[in-house]
Amino acid sequence: MTKHQQRVRAVFHFFDNKDTVLGFRKLLDCAMDTQDMTIYKTAIELTDWKEKNPEKSDELIEKCKNFLSEIEEVSVKEYPTESPVLQSNQIQKSYGSNRFSLGPVSLEIKKGQVYGLVGENGNGKTTLLRILAKEISHNKGELKYQFDSVPKDEFDLRTKLVYIPQRTEKWYGSLKDNLKFVLSNYGVNPEENETRTLMMIARLGLWNYKHLKWNELSSGYKMRFELARTLLRKPEILLLDEPLANLDVLAQQVILEDLKAISNSVNNPIALILSSQQLYEVEKISDKVIFLKNGKYQDNEIKPETENQNLIVEIDTDNSREELLQVFQTFKLEKLNFNGGIFVAYFSPETEFSNVLSALGNSKIQVTYIRNISTSTRRFFVE
Amino acid sequence: MLLLGLAVHLIFFFIGFVSHTSPVTLQHTRAIDDYFSTGLVFVHVIISVLMIVGWLIFMLKNNAFKNFYPNSGKKLFFEYLQYFIIIFVSTTFYFSYMTGFRLFINYKYDDEKMARNIDVINRSVPFLSQDLESYTLENRLFPKEFSNYYCETDINKIEKDKKYFVYHNRVYQFFSLYKKTVTNRDKRGLFLYPEAEKKSKTALAYYKDSGDKKSRTYFFKKQVEDLSLYIKTSMPSYINFSSVFYDIRNNPSNHIRKYRYENNLSNLGDEDLLKKQQAFINKETIKVLENKNSQELQKLMTDFLAISNEFRIANNLNSKDWSIMVYNPDKFEVRTFIRKYQTKLDEKYDPNKSPDGYYDGAETVAVIDSAAATTDNYLDENGEVKQDTINVKDFNPNWDKEVSPKNFFKNNISDYYYYTSDLKTLLENVDTIKNDDFFTDAIHLYIWIAFALAIFIFSFRVTDLRSLLFSIISAGVIILVVTLFCVASFFIFKFNSIFFVFYTILGTGLIILLLPFISMGRFPKIFSAIFMIISMIGFPLFILLIFGIINEHQVADCRSQVNIGKINYENCKGILDDLGLTASYIMLILSYIFLYFYTGFIKKWKALPE
Numbered sequence: 001m002t003k004h005q006q007r008v009r010a011v012f013h014f015f016d017n018k019d020t021v022l023g024f025r026k027l028l029d030c031a032m033d034t035q036d037m038t039i040y041k042t043a044i045e046l047t048d049w050k051e052k053n054p055e056k057s058d059e060l061i062e063k064c065k066n067f068l069s070e071i072e073e074v075s076v077k078e079y080p081t082e083s084p085v086l087q088s089n090q091i092q093k094s095y096g097s098n099r100f101s102l103g104p105v106s107l108e109i110k111k112g113q114v115y116g117l118v119g120e121n122g123n124g125k126t127t128l129l130r131i132l133a134k135e136i137s138h139n140k141g142e143l144k145y146q147f148d149s150v151p152k153d154e155f156d157l158r159t160k161l162v163y164i165p166q167r168t169e170k171w172y173g174s175l176k177d178n179l180k181f182v183l184s185n186y187g188v189n190p191e192e193n194e195t196r197t198l199m200m201i202a203r204l205g206l207w208n209y210k211h212l213k214w215n216e217l218s219s220g221y222k223m224r225f226e227l228a229r230t231l232l233r234k235p236e237i238l239l240l241d242e243p244l245a246n247l248d249v250l251a252q253q254v255i256l257e258d259l260k261a262i263s264n265s266v267n268n269p270i271a272l273i274l275s276s277q278q279l280y281e282v283e284k285i286s287d288k289v290i291f292l293k294n295g296k297y298q299d300n301e302i303k304p305e306t307e308n309q310n311l312i313v314e315i316d317t318d319n320s321r322e323e324l325l326q327v328f329q330t331f332k333l334e335k336l337n338f339n340g341g342i343f344v345a346y347f348s349p350e351t352e353f354s355n356v357l358s359a360l361g362n363s364k365i366q367v368t369y370i371r372n373i374s375t376s377t378r379r380f381f382v383e
Numbered sequence: 384m385l386l387l388g389l390a391v392h393l394i395f396f397f398i399g400f401v402s403h404t405s406p407v408t409l410q411h412t413r414a415i416d417d418y419f420s421t422g423l424v425f426v427h428v429i430i431s432v433l434m435i436v437g438w439l440i441f442m443l444k445n446n447a448f449k450n451f452y453p454n455s456g457k458k459l460f461f462e463y464l465q466y467f468i469i470i471f472v473s474t475t476f477y478f479s480y481m482t483g484f485r486l487f488i489n490y491k492y493d494d495e496k497m498a499r500n501i502d503v504i505n506r507s508v509p510f511l512s513q514d515l516e517s518y519t520l521e522n523r524l525f526p527k528e529f530s531n532y533y534c535e536t537d538i539n540k541i542e543k544d545k546k547y548f549v550y551h552n553r554v555y556q557f558f559s560l561y562k563k564t565v566t567n568r569d570k571r572g573l574f575l576y577p578e579a580e581k582k583s584k585t586a587l588a589y590y591k592d593s594g595d596k597k598s599r600t601y602f603f604k605k606q607v608e609d610l611s612l613y614i615k616t617s618m619p620s621y622i623n624f625s626s627v628f629y630d631i632r633n634n635p636s637n638h639i640r641k642y643r644y645e646n647n648l649s650n651l652g653d654e655d656l657l658k659k660q661q662a663f664i665n666k667e668t669i670k671v672l673e674n675k676n677s678q679e680l681q682k683l684m685t686d687f688l689a690i691s692n693e694f695r696i697a698n699n700l701n702s703k704d705w706s707i708m709v710y711n712p713d714k715f716e717v718r719t720f721i722r723k724y725q726t727k728l729d730e731k732y733d734p735n736k737s738p739d740g741y742y743d744g745a746e747t748v749a750v751i752d753s754a755a756a757t758t759d760n761y762l763d764e765n766g767e768v769k770q771d772t773i774n775v776k777d778f779n780p781n782w783d784k785e786v787s788p789k790n791f792f793k794n795n796i797s798d799y800y801y802y803t804s805d806l807k808t809l810l811e812n813v814d815t816i817k818n819d820d821f822f823t824d825a826i827h828l829y830i831w832i833a834f835a836l837a838i839f840i841f842s843f844r845v846t847d848l849r850s851l852l853f854s855i856i857s858a859g860v861i862i863l864v865v866t867l868f869c870v871a872s873f874f875i876f877k878f879n880s881i882f883f884v885f886y887t888i889l890g891t892g893l894i895i896l897l898l899p900f901i902s903m904g905r906f907p908k909i910f911s912a913i914f915m916i917i918s919m920i921g922f923p924l925f926i927l928l929i930f931g932i933i934n935e936h937q938v939a940d941c942r943s944q945v946n947i948g949k950i951n952y953e954n955c956k957g958i959l960d961d962l963g964l965t966a967s968y969i970m971l972i973l974s975y976i977f978l979y980f981y982t983g984f985i986k987k988w989k990a991l992p993e
Contacts, residue, residue, distance in 0.1 A: 137992040154990030158451045172444035181445055185452035233452075 004033060004076035004266050008068055015061045015068075024050065026261065027064055027071075028203045033266045034074040037192060040199045042067060047202035077267050083146060084108035085236050085271045086132065091141030093124075093131055102127050102295040104141060111236060112269035114260055116282035118377055119292035125275040126166070128292065129239045132273065133163035147236050162235040166242040168226050175217070175225055176201065176210040182232045196232065204228045204258065219246035223255065231262060238263070240274040244281065252281050260285040279378050280371075291377040298380060310334065311347040312379050313356055316369035327363040331356065342369075384438045388472035391430060395476040398423070399483025404491075406694045410805040414812040415819055418480055427476045434473040439840065448845055448989065456982035463841045463978060470840075471833035478829075481821045488816045497813065500690050501629055504806065507687035509624035509668040510680070510709045511801055512717045514734060515792045517626055518619035520548055520555045524662035525625070525669055532557040532608050533588040538775065540586065545607035548617040552775045552782045555617065558604040560588055566598045574599040591654075616714040619788075621672060625665035627657065628803075629810045672715045681706040691801070694809055697725065698801040708797070720792055722800035732796060827967045834923065834971065842916045845985050850909055854916035861917075865891050882939075885932045892925045899984065908991050915988060919981065923974045930966055934959040 001009070008030050014023030031043040046067055050060055087108040094101035102124040109115055117125050130136045132143070134157065151157035171178050176197060183193040201210050204224045209217060217225065223243055230238060243259070244252045263272040276282045283289050291298045315324070321338060324345070328336070332348035347356065353372045360367055373379045402417065403409055418424055448454050448462075512518065521534040535556045541547050547556040563577045580587070586604040593599070615622070671680055684702035691698055700721070708719045726732045775782050786794065843851050869887055872878040898914040934957030941955035959966055 131992075134990075134992050153986065155451070155454065155986040158990045159453050161451075178445075181447075182452065185447045185454075187453075 002076065003078050004030070004074075005072055007033075007266065008072040011068055012065065015064050018057070018061065020057055020060060020064070022257075024060075024064065025203070025205075025258065027068060028199075029261050029265065030068070030071050032199065032203060033076045033268070034071060035076075035267065036074055037195050039071060039074060040195045042070070044195065044198045044202055047207050051207050079111065079265075079267050079269055081110050081112045081269055084110050085146055087142075087144040087146075088132065089142040089144070091131060091138045091143060093127060093136070093138045100124070100295060102131075102292075103138075103297065105297045106141075107290065107297075107299075109237075109271040109273065111271050112264050113271055113287045114263055114285055115271075115273045116286035116289040117273060117275035117292065118277070118279055118282060118289055119275075120381070123292040124295040125292055126241050127295075129163060129241050129273065129275055132237075133161045133239050134158060135163060145237070159233075160235065161237055161239070162230050162233060163239040164226050164230060164241065164243065166245060168222065171214050171225075174211050174213060175206060178225070179228055179232060182229055186233070200228045200232055203262075204231075205254075220248070220251040220255070223247065227255075227258075227262075234268060235270055237271045238273070240272070242275055242277070244276050244278045252278055256281055256285045279376070279381070283376055283378075289377045291380045293380060298377070309349040310374065311349065311351040311353060311356070311372065312374045313345045313347070313353065314369070314371045314373050314378070315343045315345060315360075315367060316341065317343065317365055317367050319365050323363075323365065327359050327365060328356075331359070344373075384434075384469050385472055388434065388469070391434070392472070392476060392479040395427070395479040396483035399480035399485075400487045401483075402480075403484060403487060406809060409809045409812040410696070410802075412808055412811075413815070414808075415815050415821070418477055423480065424477075430476070431474045435470060435836070438469060438473070443844075446844060451989075454986065456979075456986055459845070459982040459985060460979045462844075463837060463982075464975075466837035466840050467833050470836045471829065474832055475829045477825060478822060485816055485821075488813055492813045492817075494817075497810075501810065503683070503686045503690060504810070505628050505630075505664055506667050506671070507683055508626075508628040508803070509621060509664065510684065510705065511803060512621070512709075512720050513723050513801070513803060515619050515717070515720070515788055518621065518623050518717045519550065519553070520614065520617055520623055522625045523623040523665060524658065525665040526613060527662070528557075528608065528610055528613070529665075530658060530662050531559070532610070533560050533602065533604065534558075535588070535604075538778070541778070542607055543777065546609040546611060547607075547778070548611075548614060549779045550617040550619070551785050551788055552779065553788075554778050557608045557610050558588060559606055559608050560602045561605050562600050562602050564598050564600045577601060616716055618714070619717045619791075621709060621715040621717060622669055623665075624668050625661040627660045627664055629807060630657070630660060672712075675712050677706055677710045680710055691806065694806065696802050696806045696809070698799075699725070700799050700801055705799070708799075718795060720796045722796060722798070723804065724802055725800045734792075823964065827964055830967065830971060831923075834974070835920070838920050842919060845989065846912045846916060850912035851916060853909065854913040854920075857913050858917050858921070861891065861895070881935060882932075885928065885935065888928055889932065892921070892928060895921065896925070899988065903988060904991060908988070908993055911988055911991075915985065919978065922977050923970045926970045926973050927966075930959055930962075930970075933957065 007026070011023055011026045011030060014020075014026060028043055028047075031039050034040075046063060049063070053059070089106050090104040091106075092101065092103035100122075105128060107115070117128065119125050127136070131138045134143075145151075145157065145160070147160055151160060179197045179200060180193050183196055184190075188196065198210075201207055204227055206221065206224055206228060209221055212221075214222070223246075227243075240259075243255065247255065259272060259274070263270040274282070279289075288299055317324070321336060321343070324336060324343060325333070328345065328347075331351055334346040334348060336346070337344045345356075353374075357370070360370070371378075402421075402423075403414065408414065408417070413420075418427075448459065516522075521536050523529045523534075535541060535558055536553065538554050541554050541556050545556065547554050549555075563580070565575050565577060567575045569575055574592075579585075580601070580603055588602045588604050590599055590601045671683060681702045684700075684705050688698070688700060688702055709715075711718060722732055723734060779785075839851070842854070865887060869878075869884050872883065872887075895914055896918050899911045899918060902911045902914070937957035938955050941957075962969065
């Protein structure tokens with residue numbers, strides 16, 4: 001069974017469990033992987049039908065399953081993702097003497113991988129993304145790109161480095177026309193342009209918004225539009241600066257899910273680097289989380305020798321420090337920090353998180369929130 | 384956008400076609416400039432601005448180049464070309480208007496019909512006695528003796544013992560002539576006067592320079608000729624009228640004038656030909672009169688008035704009364720005069736004045752009884768003989784008892800009027816519009832307007848507003864610095880040669896052209912952008928500068944040869960004189976070629992990180 005078929009099978013399960021929301025999005029992902037215009041057209045018709053008949057879920061499941069069977073028949077070439085598309089070696093950027101300096105940063109990313117870039121404001125996230133997008137120059141180090149086709153010149157290289165800034169520019173006219181404008185610049189013929197555009201609109205949940213203008217869209221849909229516009233360009237690297245800003249929690253989750261799915265396409269995977277303040281959400285979908293503090297690089301895979309493999313637990317409770325200390329008397333608690341309303345407890349490496357949970361439960365401590373942040377970059381924030 | 388532009392062109396074509404349907408609209412001078420004088424040009428400007436702004440609003444909404452969508456240098460160049468074409472189409476409504484205007488004139492006043500009309504007009508105007516001077520004896524040119532002989536009117540030069548003719552205080556005497564042509568000049572560059580005539584004090588009638596100013600022909604008086612056989616009266620008579628009212632050759636189009644100017648040809652046309660035409664008019668006038676058939680005269684006048692009515696020339700003439708006024712055999716002396724314009728109640732008729740609302744001085748060719756208008760200098764401004772010259776009484780003992788020409792005119796002016804100036808203006812306008820090369824005259828202005836606007840918009844599209852504004856400021860500073868440098872060099876080092884200025888500008892231009900290449904990647908991106916924009920905008924001027932330098936070298940070289948007497952000063956021409964406006968096309972093509980290749984560099988610049 002090919003990777004494509006495996007994915008199609010997984011989508012069948014979604015529909016078997018009547019999970020049509022995520023299932024339909026995954027169905028469209030599989031349809032997109034086929035790169036077959038007939039499949040695209042069917043997907044577009046199905047989306048249109050779905051939007052017009054929201055109440056007919058059984059019929060939708062039936063139609064989706066039939067369509068999935070069709071998709072399964074199409075052979076999809078799997079894209080090899082062994083070699084990195086971007087390699088940065090010790091890149092550094094400094095703004096004058098005694099001012100902010102970034103790096104050295106060394107990283108490499110393969111297609112299909114998602115990297116999260118986190119850090120407090122003013123620590124160089126945007127700078128790093130812009131350096132990787134060649135928007136700004138760096139002082140030292142080396143940047144290497146390895147695309148499917150070798151860029152003809154510097155401009156051609158820039159066309160392949162797609163960077164979406166935090167504040168996107170206003171656009172004019174309808175959402176759909178703007179998307180079609182992108183493909184027309186890539187020399188796509190009008191018929192295929194229409195099909196691909198509508199497919200992208202369907203995939204990014206913009207079906208009912210396709211005739212709206214910039215000022216008629218909410219921030220979330222503006223971001224979706226930007227993604228659609230970008231994805232139509234079939235980028236090999238995608239650099240997103242704070243795509244989750246201004247989005248509500250649910251929208252954040254949906255967009256992250258979509259990003260993960262799209263970047264993980266079978267035949268058109270994308271190397272994705274996104275910066276965000278939403279640490280947990282990013283960590284959830286990222287293959288690697290890069291933490292920048294004062295321009296210095298750290299990631300969640302590095303285990304410095306100096307750092308103990310402590311169990312670090314974040315606890316939000318109304319109880320006092322003394323009460324917590326009493327609960328953890330039997331544990332090898334190294335320190336208990338009170339950090340802006342939240343306690344951060346550092347236990348010895350051999351401590352089990354489950355034991356901590358039991359102790360808190362047994363002592364009837366009112367826990368509002370608890371999380372093991374031993375491997376999360378969150379630990380760098382609370383230090 | 385282009386379709387909209389073409390639609391507006393069609394509208395302007397239509398406006399041009401219908402704007403002058405009434406002949407009255409052609410009765411003011413230079414109707415060809417009506418586009419500007421009627422304010423239509425403002426409508427044009429407003430429409431152009433609206434169209435360009437509207438187009439820009441739409442066009443600036445998307446910018447594929449700035450968003451790093453795939454692009455080639457060629458595509459970028461064609462983008463510029465699109466801007467150029469759209470702006471050119473949106474700003475050249477003048478040509479459509481003029482094409483419509485010309486088409487209407489060619490259709491309504493077709494050449495064949497106009498040739499017939501002009502013939503009738505030229506043969507009828509002699510009977511429109513609106514001034515006195517055209518009817519005096521010295522005007523006569525037919526039969527050929529009158530053309531060949533010289534009519535002396537200077538009272539001081541009359542040979543009293545030979546045949547002469549007297550009208551009041553004026554004397555006419557005819558001389559046969561012989562001519563001598565000289566080509567040699569004296570030290571001051573003036574033509575030499577023939578030695579033999581100088582010694583023999585032979586009277587000079589007049590002289591004439593050749594069109595190319597290479598020779599001068601002196602006409603000397605040979606002897607007095609008696610033409611009394613032909614002259615029935617020395618009073619003003621229709622028989623003497625010899626003016627060509629309208630001749631297309633006297634109204635050449637601008638490019639003919641230019642051609643004549645460039646080739647040192649006289650702008651007045653062939654004088655001999657004109658004289659022949661005048662003699663022809665005289666002959667025709669005499670023919671009509673000597674047939675002694677008032678019906679034929681009336682028929683001619685009826686035809687003339689029909690044309691006048693078609694052209695809507697204001698008049699109150701009718702052929703019957705007019706023919707009675709004129710028909711006065713055998714001498715056909717002028718008894719009654721016709722006004723050039725209608726006077727208001729209590730308004731005194733002044734033949735030298737233009738009627739109200741008319742451009743003053745539009746038509747003051749024939750000045751009645753004003754000796755100031757003649758070449759004779761023995762009469763004062765009132766047409767009276769100056770004292771201390773020769774005594775008129777020697778020729779006409781009773782002259783002071785006779786009615787003076789001025790009073791004769793005043794006493795005999797009728798209430799009839801005919802606006803001849805309007806007729807002439809209309810005919811001139813028709814020919815001007817038919818012949819004027821409005822396209823060549825104006826195309827360069829519009830080409831360069833479109834080029835400049837297109838390059839500004841293009842610069843803004845490929846860079847940004849900040850770079851564009853900085854480049855404008857930088858260009859101003861550079862101009863200021865170069866000017867100050869040249870002025871300072873003049874005062875400090877006494878470098879006052881035009882070549883020093885030229886080469887300083889050339890050097891600056893070369894540095895500006897090279898700077899974007901040198902600075903790319905070494906200096907901030909905006910630095911390269913500033914000089915990149917200045918290079919694109921200033922390139923046509925750079926080409927012009929090179930042409931200018933070559934031109935100045937050629938002229939300077941030529942003038943150095945003038946000093947040794949090989950070439951005439953006026954013949955020193957350089958490449959710009961030879962090319963004329965073709966230089967403009969060459970500049971445009973070279974600028975296009977430059978931009979075509981420069982787009983590759985623009986792409987490289989755009990790809991630079993900040």
